[in-house]
Amino acid sequence: MWLVYFWAAVIAFAILMYVVLDGYDLGVGILFGTMTDERHRATMMGAIAPYWDGNETWLVLTGAGLFAAFPMVYAIFLPAFYLPVALMLLGIAFRGVAFEFRERSTKMRPVWDQGFFLGSLVIAFVQGAAIGAMVQELHVVDGRYAGGGFDWVTPFAIFCGIGAVLGYALLGAGWLVLKTDGELRDWAYLRLPWLLGGVVIVLIVVFVYALAVGLHVFDRWASHPLLLILPFLAALAVVGLAHGIRQRRDGQPFAMATLAVAFSFLTLAASFWPYMIPYTVTVEDAASPPQTLEFFFWGGGLVVFPIVLIYTAAVFWIFRGKVGKVAPRYG
Amino acid sequence: MDLDPLILSRIQFGFTISWHIIFPAFTIGLAAWLATMEGMWLATGNPVYRRLFDFWIKIFAVSFGMGVVTGIVMAFQFGTNWSVLAEKTGPIQGPLLGYETFTAFLLEATFLGIMLVGRDRVSPRLYFFACCMVSLGTLFSSFWIMANNSWMQVPVGHQIVDGKIVPSDWGAIIAGPVFLVRWPHMLLAAFLTTSMCVIATGAWYLLRGIHRSEARGMMHWGMGLAAVLIPVQLFIGHLNGKYVVHHQPSKIAAIEARWHDEKPASEVLLAWPDEENRRNLFAITLPPPFGSLIDSDSLSAAEVGLDSIPREDWPPVAIPFFAFRIMVGMGLIMLAVSWFGNWLRFRGRLETTRWFLWCAFLAFPSGFIAVLSGWVTAEVGRQPWVVFGLLRTGNAVTPTLTGPQVLATLLGYVVVYAFIYAFGALYIYRLLHEGPTEAGVRHAPATGNRPMMAAGPAETATGTAAAAE
Numbered sequence: 001m002w003l004v005y006f007w008a009a010v011i012a013f014a015i016l017m018y019v020v021l022d023g024y025d026l027g028v029g030i031l032f033g034t035m036t037d038e039r040h041r042a043t044m045m046g047a048i049a050p051y052w053d054g055n056e057t058w059l060v061l062t063g064a065g066l067f068a069a070f071p072m073v074y075a076i077f078l079p080a081f082y083l084p085v086a087l088m089l090l091g092i093a094f095r096g097v098a099f100e101f102r103e104r105s106t107k108m109r110p111v112w113d114q115g116f117f118l119g120s121l122v123i124a125f126v127q128g129a130a131i132g133a134m135v136q137e138l139h140v141v142d143g144r145y146a147g148g149g150f151d152w153v154t155p156f157a158i159f160c161g162i163g164a165v166l167g168y169a170l171l172g173a174g175w176l177v178l179k180t181d182g183e184l185r186d187w188a189y190l191r192l193p194w195l196l197g198g199v200v201i202v203l204i205v206v207f208v209y210a211l212a213v214g215l216h217v218f219d220r221w222a223s224h225p226l227l228l229i230l231p232f233l234a235a236l237a238v239v240g241l242a243h244g245i246r247q248r249r250d251g252q253p254f255a256m257a258t259l260a261v262a263f264s265f266l267t268l269a270a271s272f273w274p275y276m277i278p279y280t281v282t283v284e285d286a287a288s289p290p291q292t293l294e295f296f297f298w299g300g301g302l303v304v305f306p307i308v309l310i311y312t313a314a315v316f317w318i319f320r321g322k323v324g325k326v327a328p329r330y331g
Numbered sequence: 332m333d334l335d336p337l338i339l340s341r342i343q344f345g346f347t348i349s350w351h352i353i354f355p356a357f358t359i360g361l362a363a364w365l366a367t368m369e370g371m372w373l374a375t376g377n378p379v380y381r382r383l384f385d386f387w388i389k390i391f392a393v394s395f396g397m398g399v400v401t402g403i404v405m406a407f408q409f410g411t412n413w414s415v416l417a418e419k420t421g422p423i424q425g426p427l428l429g430y431e432t433f434t435a436f437l438l439e440a441t442f443l444g445i446m447l448v449g450r451d452r453v454s455p456r457l458y459f460f461a462c463c464m465v466s467l468g469t470l471f472s473s474f475w476i477m478a479n480n481s482w483m484q485v486p487v488g489h490q491i492v493d494g495k496i497v498p499s500d501w502g503a504i505i506a507g508p509v510f511l512v513r514w515p516h517m518l519l520a521a522f523l524t525t526s527m528c529v530i531a532t533g534a535w536y537l538l539r540g541i542h543r544s545e546a547r548g549m550m551h552w553g554m555g556l557a558a559v560l561i562p563v564q565l566f567i568g569h570l571n572g573k574y575v576v577h578h579q580p581s582k583i584a585a586i587e588a589r590w591h592d593e594k595p596a597s598e599v600l601l602a603w604p605d606e607e608n609r610r611n612l613f614a615i616t617l618p619p620p621f622g623s624l625i626d627s628d629s630l631s632a633a634e635v636g637l638d639s640i641p642r643e644d645w646p647p648v649a650i651p652f653f654a655f656r657i658m659v660g661m662g663l664i665m666l667a668v669s670w671f672g673n674w675l676r677f678r679g680r681l682e683t684t685r686w687f688l689w690c691a692f693l694a695f696p697s698g699f700i701a702v703l704s705g706w707v708t709a710e711v712g713r714q715p716w717v718v719f720g721l722l723r724t725g726n727a728v729t730p731t732l733t734g735p736q737v738l739a740t741l742l743g744y745v746v747v748y749a750f751i752y753a754f755g756a757l758y759i760y761r762l763l764h765e766g767p768t769e770a771g772v773r774h775a776p777a778t779g780n781r782p783m784m785a786a787g788p789a790e791t792a793t794g795t796a797a798a799a800e
Contacts, residue, residue, distance in 0.1 A: 057436055063410075071418050074425075075414035078411040079414045093747055144415075144418070
């Protein structure tokens with residue numbers, strides 16, 4: 001039985017890694033659309049070039065892990081978000097090649113650039129909206145999704161989608177401040193407070209709305225007040241972020257934004273626990289039989305996940321420092 | 332007309348998987364080809380091998396990248412469109428496909444990175460080792476895919492507990508007898524696909540009178556390998572037929588367009604299967620016992636016809652029938668090109684026989700066509716089952732899907748893939764057209780996760796890079 005919880009933890013961890021890591025490179029992609037200077041655009045690409053594909057791997061690992069360890073969740077989530085998931089996949093494909101192809105032709109570059117920006121925007125929005133729809137609870141009957149293709153389109157979910165766009169852009173701006181210099185860094189610093197303000201406003205609206213319509217999440221908080229430590233820590237990280245912006249400490253905004261995202265994620269995960277699809281399918285309901293979890297554990301859990309972690313750390317170490325000073329290719 | 336989400340989902344899966352399989356099929360062979368060239372270069376010091384390596388690794392990089400992009404889409408298709416399949420067979424298919432994803436990732440994260448950008452940073456022996464590991468990794472990747480698909484063709488090693496499919500014997504699931512003949516069939520197909528591309532490229536250069544020494548190397552290795560492998564492949568293909576005869580009578584009856592039980596059976600070579608009236612039009616048929624001989628290695632064996640199979644368990648007949656014949660036809664083309672080419676080579680007339688070089692050049696897609704038509708035979712022939720005998724395709728589709736939804740995503744995939752592939756193909760064409768050049772371009776990019784970078788930037792990229800300084 002411990003294997004069920006092992007895999008639940010691995011998947012939660014993979015999602016968190018994905019949100020933080022792909023979050024900042026999607027955010028840079030979103031900010032990329034609001035930048036017109038080609039020199040800075042090239043540097044922005046350079047700031048995420050060595051990482052973005054590795055960051056995306058966490059999404060693929062999440063998908064593969066769910067299919068193997070929690071097929072029921074995989075089979076409920078993907079149909080419930082059929083169109084947005086397809087949009088996300090197309091966004092990923094387009095974004096992936098745009099990265100390579102914008103360098104290959106000056107004539108086509110505006111097309112690839114638009115693709116890169118729109119791809120990033122769509123991916124971010126879809127993910128936020130999906131979380132919003134999950135909080136509002138999916139229509140599940142007998143372990144299967146039973147709702148319509150557009151059930152996820154609610155004001156609340158759309159608001160959460162906008163929140164994800166702003167949140168990822170915040171991470172992206174933090175990343176740019178960390179990885180770049182001069183004009184571009186100043187540009188990113190200017191945007192940080194606005195993005196932070198936007199995220200805070202979205203969070204407040206979401207909170208008030210959820211309170212007003214009485215979402216199930218609140219019952220959990222009311223019955224487990226200790227849970228409130230997590231959002232409190234997230235709020236502390238937000239304060240730290242604001243402080244970092246004021247003091248212009250290049251590393252602080254990204255670090256604090258990461259912490260804020262991590263604590264928000266933990267808040268959500270703790271509010272859902274032990275449900276994987278709130279509040280209908282629990283971790284144990286959804287798990288594959290023990291023979292499967294064990295078979296997948298030896299190679300996947302014991303070998304692959306540690307290697308992915310080491311790989312992630314190694315890439316970040318190799319390309320540490322400001323972009324211009326490493327200058328692998330784009331810089 | 333009503334839009335049927337089931338048929339649209341099938342078209343969408345067929346579309347995305349077909350575009351995907353082209354690249355793995357190509358890169359499995361290319362990885363082995365590159366490891367061979369690198370090994371030969373280490374062993375002989377002949378610079379031609381090094382130039383061949385430096386040239387083909389660029390093609391490899393782009394193909395691998397395209398395979399990764401299209402592979403991500405596959406990782407989610409099972410859930411979006413086939414949620415009942417995913418939920419029911421997840422305990423078996425999930426880890427098999429998961430291991431494939433993990434294998435691919437491990438490859439990208441480690442040895443592929445060394446192979447693409449590490450030439451100057453590691454010793455030649457370690458570099459060669461990395462090449463071998465990448466090749467081994469692609470073999471492992473195909474191992475999981477074939478294990479998974481073989482289980483869908485002939486499900487074994489599981490129990491049904493409370494209506495759920497639960498694995499009981501992983502050994503039987505991943506290395507059953509069916510898998511053991513299908514995996515080599517796929518690997519040989521991949522090697523032959525790459526061989527035919529290498530041969531065609533060599534022939535192209537010979538026709539244009541450029542890169543002569545490299546072209547000779549391609550002809551030598553490509554035709555040599557193809558000539559040896561194609562008879563082996565025909566034999567393994569025959570063994571594959573035997574598993575189908577044994578486990579999937581409906582599929583073999585469709586492949587043979589055999590409507591009635593026959594003992595001994597005749598063999599339909601070509602015909603127009605008329606499913607409605609259960610007969611063949613314009614048939615060219617070998618008399619008995621050729622059918623029994625081919626299907627059962629026997630002069631008198633009885634062969635099952637579609638008549639003895641309930642109508643609702645029939646696959647479509649014409650598609651497997653023709654796809655199978657296209658596959659075999661491609662195999663015969665490969666046989667002809669490689670054997671006749673080698674004969675010309677021993678006579679010393681290869682480079683002057685221009686009509687043959689044209690044939691060899693035009694045969695470049697034969698491997699791809701064979702792979703695709705072989706898969707179509709296997710997958711369409713398995714219908715109406717998605718897991719043979721266990722789960723019908725019609726019951727596996729996501730129940731909440733509507734026709735317009737699937738149509739929308741299908742159009743999305745078609746448009747985006749067409750766009751991406753047009754540019755990817757253009758880029759590979761440019762690389763092939765230019766051929767092996769002395770300037771071993773190796774732009775230090777980032778990681779093995781971005782294989783396309785190793786293919787070198789566009790002519791215009793220098794301007795950007797300089798501007799960004």
